[in-house]
Amino acid sequence: MTATHSHIHHVSPTGEVPFNLDNAIDAIAHWLPTQGPIKDFIHHNTLHAVQHHPFHKGVAIAAKVFGARSYLPLADYQNLYREGRIKDFAVDWAIAHSDCSDKGAEALRERLFIADDTVHYPPVSLANHGIRNRWLTHVEVDLNSLVQPIMFRLLANFLDQGISRWTMPKPNESFWDCIRRLAQNSFLPLYPFHEASVRDLLDLDPDAVILTCLQKIVGTETLYEQYLLEMLLAHPGWAGMVRLIELDPKILLERRQISLKELIAVELVAELATIQKRRGGDFVCIAKLPNLTELPLLSDYEEKITTPLHLIVWHEAMEFSLHAEFLAALKPRPIGEAEKPKPIAQAFFCIDDRECSLRRHLEETHDGIETFGAAGFFGIDFLYQGFDDAYPVAQCPNIINPKHLVMESNLAEDVPKNSVADSFSALHIKPHSLLRGWLFTQVLGIGYAARMIWEVFRPGSQLLKIKKLSEVDAHTHLHLLRESDEPTEDGKMLGFSFTEMADKIEGLLRNIGLTKDFAPLVVVVAHGSSSTNNPHFAAYDCGACSGKPGAPNARAFAWMANHGNVRAILSERGISIPDQTYFIPALHNTSRDEITYFDKHLFPEAAIYNLPAFQQAMQEALDKNAQERCRWFELGPQSAPYDIAHEHVISRATSIFEPRPELNHSNNLYSIVGRRSLTEGLFLDRRAFLHSYNPDSDPDGTLIVKILSAVIPVCGGINLEYLFSRIDNSVYGAGTKLPHNVIGLLGVANGVEGDLRTGLPSQMIEVHEPARLLIVIEQTTNILDQAFAKLGELTEWLDNGWVRLVSCHPVSRELFYYFSTGWEAVDLSMMGEVPAEVCSEAITAGQKATIPVHQLRRAS
Structure with missing residues (x-):
């Protein structure tokens, strides 16, 4: 989810400007997380609230508001320097870009190596x-521990998406009306709303x-907004979730009427009732506290930030060292290299960094296979309703509002709809009556408890009767061709016309530069991930498909690209796909390193002559990929044969005891937009x-504008969420996933009474090097300047340094760093030689x- 930028509105000390509640709530909401329900886990910039500031100023402001660390501990940077991961030339580069004078630069260099265990500690902040x-300390009442458990239970039950057997709200009932009904009409009192001191408040509207x-609590309008912000920052997960639902109710499958204003009203009533019960009606309000001016105030949080320059320099030096490792490998290649033979197959992959190694292994395995990368929705955006789905979901980046709906139906009309899920029926006990539930608990519960005790000591990897995705036969087809121009009730078009299909196919082919020389076989490889012990499953799927597997998009692209009418339109536009070329959809399971080929019933025998060779090469590449991944796992087999390594990654994905089924994007650092020759032959x-x-x-x-419109928010969002979750996992991340419980199918919390955790759990980021994304574009600076002028709001990612960008000249391979002030040539003279090996396994x-x-x- 994205957020629009707004600014804090302040009340003057003289009180001349009256407090405006709606404006204050809009300003406060700007600081709340924008992480949606767990089914739609979309990576984004954790610090979107300060994205309009330069990177280092933004993280300093955020630290002052949230109470978070901004960088790694100083000792970590110094250790990286001693280990050779931070280079001297990178330190020089960082100091030169710190705007220090020559005399100041020498003092700064000396300070870099002085030990200091406290410099990275969180600053004094509004949140803490x-x-x-200060008020709660003065009155000696811990409202957080007294009120928040009540609020969290109310919110979880009101917003529940299917865990609860009964729904708490009545149809079309708002959160405020629901709480008021329960407080006034329940047989048992709803604590603390039954207190006489606040009972009359429930008859008022939320504003009043x-x-x-x-x-009563604050006492002066000048501090109203700050109090509300600090109250919500005590549980940002629930507050941010409520705000997102208020702005876009469609993110919930079971709609709920709730607003941030209603949440604030209910929580303030609970706080007032609690404080009055503990301290009586004459408790000291905030306005009467001594030394208020000594506390951090919302009105001056931005002016009083501190930016530790030596930590900034260390962080910049670390990033430049890591970026330079790649930039040094982009030196001009020898001229006159032999032309490659025409490929027997081409494969489209998502730009996902986990596909980087698979593409390398596939090309190493068979030099007749050519690979391409594109955003994993493959340029086809639509709402998708699968055969067993109750609701359609978006199969495109969350910044796109799809206008088409694609339905899936069964190939065999006589197959019952729920037969597809029969293999999962052993995991669900259908009877819900009191007697049956008690019997199942007593009889089956003992058996499952015994099995769980056994598996604690002898963990198993297989669940009951669940088939691998690759074992499930094709049984559905997609309704892609629009048969009527009548829109649905939601205003969506059911399917695509041939012209619209041609537009989509042409758009992707031109974006990736494949408009001629098609191979006889083109495999469109989407990706997804399957794992058992992982509530963050959507974070492992395709970010370009709104956290869903990209299989529907691959199937749609292949069907459209194979259709004769679509090819005829493309031919008129200068893209001639030979009759002998056939597109096949597939899905790479990134956790299990397995591949599934879809719609086999459509494969014409003559058109897939090269498919067996591709399948063999792909299987070998998957085995090598699994072996390469094992080196990261603490208990993984090191340098084991391919079959043992592959068996290990499969067992990790299917074990209910494994918190690290895969490390996902934990190494992400580079984003390369260019021809494959730019990165081919690089590890x-x-x-x-x-x-x-x-x-x-x-x-x-x-074309580069279209590409960057997806690369910057998607890849940049992934990078920054990993970066900040690694920098301070307790504030920006989700902590360890071991105590996490799924709450209402909305998110995860530690236990059942905690705040919804945002960001990434420690098991996903513990090996991550927190450096900003480096985007390298194979294009001249002049053309990139023209493109950046058309990027709109996305330019703040570049101008403010939230991602770094380098231009690589298409011919000379000259490199230029982008700054808001202009382009700067990258000096490669100090970077040294790039190490080399004969194969990936040797590395x-x-x-x-x-x-x-x-x-x-x-x-040779």
Whole structure:
């Protein structure tokens, strides 16, 4: 989810400007997380609230508000320097870009190596040291522990998406009306709303309730907004979730009427009732606290930030060292290299960094296979309702509002709809009556308890009667061709016309630079992930498909690209796909390293002559990929045969005891937009988002604008969520997933009474090097300048340094760093030689940490 930028509105000290509740709530909401329900886990910039500031100023402001660390501990950077991961030339580069004078630069260099265990500690902040905490300390009442458990239970039950057997709200009932009904009409009192001191407040509207409570608790309008912000920052997960639902109710499958204003009203009533019960009606309000001016105030949080320059320099030096490892490998290649033979097959992959290694292994395995990268929705955005789905879901980046609906139906009309899920029936006990439930608990519960005790000591990897995805036969087809121009009730078009299909196919083919020389076989490889012990499953699927597997998009693309009418339109537009070329959809399961080929019933025998060779090469590549991944797992087999390594990654994905089914994007660092020749033959250690792009076919930058519109928010969002979750996992991340419980199918919390955790759990980021994404574009600076002028709001990612960008000249390979002030040539003279090996296995053998970029030189 994205957030629009707004600014805090302040009341003057003289009280001349009256407090405006709606404006205050809009301003407060700007600081709340934008992480949606767990079914739609979309990576995004954790600090979107300060994205309009330069990166280092933004993280400093955020630290002052949230009470978080901004960088790694100083000792970590110093250790990286001693280990050679931070280079001297990178330190020089960082100091030169710190705007220090020559004399100041020498003092700064000396300070870098002085030990200091406290410099990275969180600063004094609104969240931890503001007026609300000072007041609660003064009155000696812990409202957080007394009120929040009540609020969290009410919110979880009201917003529940299917865990509860009965729904708490009545149809079309708002959160405020629901709480008021329960408080006034329940047979048992709803604590603390039954207290006589607040009972009359429930008859008022939320606006009046909020103002009344603020007057009694705070006492002065100048501090109203700050108190509300600090109250919500005590549980940002629930507050942010409510705000997102208010702005977009469609993110819930079971709709609920709730607003941030209603949440604030209910919580303030609970706080007032609790404080009055503990301290009586004459408790000291915030306005009467001594030394208020000494506390951090909302009005000056931005002016009083501190930016530790030596930590900034260390962080910049670390990033430049890591970026330089890749930039040094982009030196001009020898001229006159032999032309490659025409490929027997081409494969489209998502730009996902986990596909980086699979593409490398596939190309190493068979030099007749050519690979391309694109956003994993493959340019086809639509709402998708699967055969067993109750609701349609978006199969496109969350910044796109799809206008088409695609339905899936069964190939065999006589097959019952629920037969597809029969293999999962053993995991669900259908009877819900009191007697049957008691019997099942007593009889089956004992058996499952015994089995769980056994598996604690002898963990098993297989669940009951569940088939592998690759074992499920094709049984459905997609309704892609629109048969009527009548829109649905929601205004969506059911399917696509042939012209619209041609537009989608043409758009992707031109973006990736494949408009001629098609191979006889083109495999469109989507990706998804399956794991058992992982509530964050959507974070492992395709970010370009709104956290869903991209299989429907791959199937749609292949069907459209194979259709004769679509090819005829493309031919008129200058893209002639030979009759002998056939597109096949597939899905790469990134946790199990398995591949599934879809719609086999459509394969014409003559058109897939090269499929067996591709399948064999792909299987070998998957085995090698599984082996390469094992080096990261603490208990994984090191340098084991392919079959043992592959068996291990499968067992990790299916074990209910494994908190690390895969490490996902934990190494992400680079995003390369260019021809495959730019990165072919490079070992990038699964760190690169690879998007295909032919600079010669984009003379005015039109294509690069389209590509960056997806690359910047998707890849940049992934990178920054990993970066900040690694920098301070307790504030920006979700902590360890071991105590996490899924709450209402909305999110996870520690136990049942905690706040919804945002960000990423520690098991996903513990090996991550927190450096900003480096985007390298194979294009001239002049054309990129034209493109950036058309990027709109996305330019703040570049101008403010939330991602770094380098231009690589298509011919000379000259490199230029982008700054808001202009382009700066990258000096490669101090970077040294790029290490080289003959194959990937020679590089990864015995390695359990991040490996620098290598060149692959095949043995002669």
